Amino acid sequence: MTARLDTLAAPWRHEEDIKKSRFLAQAAPIGSPDEALAWFSAVSDVSATHNCWAYRIGDAYRFNDDGEPGGTAGRPILQAIDGQGYDRVAVVVTRWYGGIKLGAGGLVRAYGGAAAECLRLAPRLPIVATGHLVMHCEFADLAIVTARLRDMGATVEREIFTADGAELDVSAPLDDLDAIAARVIDLSRGKIRPRRP
Numbered sequence: 001m002t003a004r005l006d007t008l009a010a011p012w013r014h015e016e017d018i019k020k021s022r023f024l025a026q027a028a029p030i031g032s033p034d035e036a037l038a039w040f041s042a043v044s045d046v047s048a049t050h051n052c053w054a055y056r057i058g059d060a061y062r063f064n065d066d067g068e069p070g071g072t073a074g075r076p077i078l079q080a081i082d083g084q085g086y087d088r089v090a091v092v093v094t095r096w097y098g099g100i101k102l103g104a105g106g107l108v109r110a111y112g113g114a115a116a117e118c119l120r121l122a123p124r125l126p127i128v129a130t131g132h133l134v135m136h137c138e139f140a141d142l143a144i145v146t147a148r149l150r151d152m153g154a155t156v157e158r159e160i161f162t163a164d165g166a167e168l169d170v171s172a173p174l175d176d177l178d179a180i181a182a183r184v185i186d187l188s189r190g191k192i193r194p195r196r197p
Contacts, residue, residue: 005087005127012122018110020098025118027091029125033060036090049097052111054078055090072104076112084119087127091115131174132157133181135194138165148187152180170194
């Protein structure tokens with residue numbers, strides 16, 4: 001069994017001062033690497049000393065130290081994302097230098113700690129694996145079937161009308177697909193036979 005992963009329910013911010021340097025961690029839910037890079041550009045402060053970042057989307061990840069010594073900023077941010085059990089998340093930690101050097105270990109703790117605390121405080125949203133069912137539904141059953149599908153948490157992704165009804169492509173949480181299929185079979189008295197594509 002794989003560990004449950006979450007994404008962010010909304011963007012979040014956390015700020016802290018460490019030895020006179022100000023660190024602002026910002027996190028956001030993202031759907032693609034391009035979206036992450038665009039978000040980094042939008043929220044990074046060009047007047048700051050450093051804007052270090054990382055993102056994780058499934059097996060895709062990337063991080064950037066933005067001028068800090070290699071491995072002291074971007075990688076600890078990525079480790080904070082992974083350590084907090086997040087996916088589809090981007091985090092940027094902006095630093096305004098306060099005149100006291102932190103050293104490599106201090107930088108790792110500061111960047112990773114600010115990112116981890118931001119993610120720990122942020123509102124979480126579970127990532128639910130979804131699957132699909134396809135089915136042919138006659139016109140006489142279409143309204144009741146689509147209403148019951150909605151009641152069961154399913155979404156009709158596509159509806160293609162035919163001469164005698166509609167072909168439905170339905171998405172729902174993967175764990176619920178068998179129960180939904182059984183309910184549709186019962187509801188239609190066996191006329192509708194949902195199947196996985």
